[in-house]
Amino acid sequence: VYLPLAWLRDAGIDPDRMIERPAFSSGLGDVVRAVLAHADRLYRRAAPAIAALPASCRPAIHTARILYAEIGREIERQGFDSVSQRAVVQPRRKLEALFMALPAIAFSSRNAAGPALPATQF
Numbered sequence: 001v002y003l004p005l006a007w008l009r010d011a012g013i014d015p016d017r018m019i020e021r022p023a024f025s026s027g028l029g030d031v032v033r034a035v036l037a038h039a040d041r042l043y044r045r046a047a048p049a050i051a052a053l054p055a056s057c058r059p060a061i062h063t064a065r066i067l068y069a070e071i072g073r074e075i076e077r078q079g080f081d082s083v084s085q086r087a088v089v090q091p092r093r094k095l096e097a098l099f100m101a102l103p104a105i106a107f108s109s110r111n112a113a114g115p116a117l118p119a120t121q122f
Contacts, residue, residue: 007031022083029080036072036080043069045117066101067094 001008001015008015011027018028043065050062067089074087089097 003031003035007034024081024083028083032075032080032082036076039072040069062101063098066097070094070097 001019005015008018008028008031011031013025013027013031046065047062050058050065053061070089070093071087074089075082078085078087
């Protein structure tokens with residue numbers, strides 16, 4: 001289960017039962033919506049830190065960030081149902097997303113978005 005167990009339980013979803021009999025519900029949709037909103041905040045927060053990475057890996061990391069966010073948009077378009085259908089980003093949409101991101105990849109700045117989160121500190 002790739003969703004926060006506490007969030008599932010708060011929504012009245014038993015993670016073990018969900019694994020045994022996966023089914024979409026409005027409660028699960030609410031959890032997925034919350035996870036995607038949290039991910040979007042982290043994606044925005046990560047942008048300045050990506051600029052501080054070595055130039056050789058910046059484009060790949062930034063591209064991964066964009067494409068994972070686009071998977072989230074596809075799940076959103078599917079009504080937050082990631083159980084009964086797979087979120088697939090079509091090749092054309094991938095290219096469009098990457099094209100729109102080119103300025104950020106090429107001209108990223110190092111303006112920090114705040115201190116590192118405890119989970120990412122080393």
